[in-house]
Amino acid sequence: MSNDPSKDPRRDSKDGSDHDSISERYETVIGLEVHVQLGTKTKLFCACENRFGAPPNTLTCPICSGHPGVLPVPNREALRFGILAALALECDIQGHCKFDRKHYYYPDLPKGYQISQFDLPFALGGGVRLRSGKTIALERIHLEEDAGKNIHAEGHSHVDLNRAGVPLIEIVGMPEIRSSEEAHDYLESLKRSMRYAGVSECDMEKGSLRCDANISLRKHGAPEFGTKVEVKNLNSFKKVVAALEYERRRQAACLDEGRAIHQETRLFDDQAQQTRIMRSKEEAMDYRFFPEPDIPPFEITAKDIDEIRPLLPERHWERKARLMEEAALNDYDSMVLTLEKETADYFEAAWKALGPGQEEAKLTANWVMTEVLRLSNEENVPLSKLPISPEDLAALCRLIQEGKASNQAGRKVFKHMVKTGEPPAKALEALGLAQISDPAELEPLVRAVLDKSQKAIKDYFKGKKKALDAMKGGVMRETRGRANPGLVNEILLRLLEDLRED
């Protein structure tokens, strides 16, 4: 076995030098095909419930289990969801559409064909915006039905058709992604778009978002793409990145040795963290597409689109840009606050309740990004169901802003509010945490501390800044943290200067 690290594709992807040397030699070209399950009430072509996690084969009927004589009746809600998703990604909705049949044999495919869209998908173009500002163009989005699931256990194979017929959109991206990091960013952005539009939860663990990746390498500046390899079975963003990194190194090693890349479909093996061949180009399936004769071609009218467009909320990247602009938040904060639409909604409601300024925005943002999100995560409760409403949070922020509570006290008040549901002012009082911001009340306390701090005072005059902190800490201890720290500082400095004159 060669010791040349570039020839061993199993090497750790974190190895920076290897990474760089491949990047110097080759440009990586990636295109992703993403399947998103639409969260409709019922399946795409029958009235069965569209729900994850039910006991096997309890959400089936003659239609989705492919009995003789059944016919598919398109679900209008699924088309609406699809259009909403396409609008979220700025696609062109197509007026004239049809369904086609895609044939292959597998036990989880009840009819022996999947109803999909071949040459007349319902949406073309559009794009996915990356954080960098780069947009990855989309080729198309089409609507199709999901297959069931094969379950292998104890030497037997079982088929669960609960998922068969669930509506999917397949979002086909152009080969414009240039690194696994961009691929990850693409998926994050796409997922956010779908969740904002409310068409899918995009939960990869439940299979409501699935990804296949096409990847090839080429010399920098080469006019043609290299031979691409398709990688399947990527059921987490982490696996997408790992598989792409592995493939990139495998292909680079191949090319370095002057061997050809074979056009093939590979499977990602999570255990081995490797891709392995699933089928070659020669074994590629002939799906025998032809127009679905059971469903007449259909039109999506401008009126249909006009009715759906108002249902599309502000897109996540639009919202992020607006928050950066209106609230003067930095890139990171605005990104965190717009990860989920619910978070952005919560933040904006609290901000609006607190006040219009950018200072209020920053204060609110800090609280949402820390205490509020932590609470939501720890309790596993969506923001809309938190015991603290955006208005409650605004009231708490106001106490802090007005100097009636310190940040530290604020956090205790927050916890108390969660426990009791009391409004912030009352919680503050109940906890005895109201901040002491009255100089007349604070000065005697500071004097008392100074009286007991002769050594610290000496140190302070010798230039030891830490001595000041110790005295400040003394005041805070005396007041159990309720003293307004700014004011304490001010008084301390003034009194110390008086002492220096002595």
Place this chain on the structure above:
Amino acid sequence: MKLHQLSAKEMRAKAVSGEVSPSELVDSCLEAIGRQNDLLGALISVDAEGAKARAKDLEAARARGETPGPLFGVPVGLKDNLCLEGQPMTCGSNILKGYRASYTATAVKGLLDAGAIPIGRCNMDEFAFGSSTEHSAYGPTKNPWDLERIPGGSSGGSAAAVAARMLPLTLGTDTGGSIRQPAALCGIAGLKPTYGRVSRFGLTAFGSSLDQIGPLAHRVSDLGLALQAMAGRDPKDPGTLDNAAFEAGDQAPSRLEGLKVGLPKEYLDDRVAPSILARIEAAQKTLEALGATLVPLSLPHTQYAIPAYYLVATSEASSNLARFDGVRYGNRQKAKDLEDLYLETRGKGFGEEAKRRILLGVFCLSAGYYDAYYLKALKVRTLLRQDFEKAFAEVDVIIGPTTPFPPFRLGESEADPMQLYLCDLLTAPANLAGIPGLSLPCGFDEDGLPVGLQILGPALGDETILRVAEAFENATDFHSKLPTEAVQ
């Protein structure tokens, strides 16, 4: 006349008046079936107990004062590719041996709602692939007029059962002529409605864009009654038309004054047997005598209909039959792995003709051939449709022979499937164009075999062709002649 020899309309009238009970009608038909079916092989299975129970239910409903439906008490047969919940459905194939339908076809439900009593399942070519009913896993059906001959197909069982007067009314399905051709060869009437008029929900698909369910009967008026019970927009079939509903007229017309009857020269050329052409000429004279005007015309793309039909039909069939894999239902063979399961189940489950058609269809749809075959066939379809549109701008109906030749002897066509495919020459164009067509008896050839007259109408012109057929029937007595005494 024995009860089982009555028309559906006559049976209903007697049942409603109380002259006979539905139970008596059922018993009479069961008696005729018991006497003749072993000889003819028209019915694959008979549900005597179910039929008797349903007759009792109908009688009880009547006694409660419920209004009797337009097919009240009428025993019917269903082609074995139509779903009736809980009943076996084999489609004439081994692969569905033991299968029971889990729901009821919309068309069948229409008949039930009208008061009909399903009595048995009619034999058919496997999955409706054929024109002879020889390609059934349950044995061939024989022609009641000559037991040595085929009854036509694929709805051969439905036609033979009516011709032998086992049942007054049966349902068949017509993809390229599978109702009209056996109706013609068995000397009865059969209707293929306009595509989209009768829901296909619950019909095991063969050629989805061509299939239509339709009735077979010995009287034309019964076709109208059955169509009325079945037709209508069905939310379960997106292919049904908004204005699919149909109402049968009460009054049988006696004259056809002002009717323009098209005579396409392509349907009357030397590909058609002289004995048949002679009967069609006589039929033209009958129509003329009824006041109709004959208009010679041309349907220039007729010659492309057969290749186009076989490309479309087999392509769709190959796709539609992909679901029969032994995984979820049907006759699964023992296998060592997944691929073996498919090979064994489908290899043993399908007969030769089914395999031939699946292979043809798979080939047509394969990458690189799609454009040359399927897409080309769709273009031919458009041309054929335009042929008919132009013709129906000039005439009200088009007539011609239903079949180019009289029924083969059993086994005769096996050596040359192409010969059998030509049976669809005159019927497949209507399926490709989606227009309605019917066949009714217009005489007998020198061997005493029935000859069928085909009447085609424009889309949704079902009412027109039924009216013309009924007028013709009233003016002739071919419908009243019964086949050989052995099978009455």
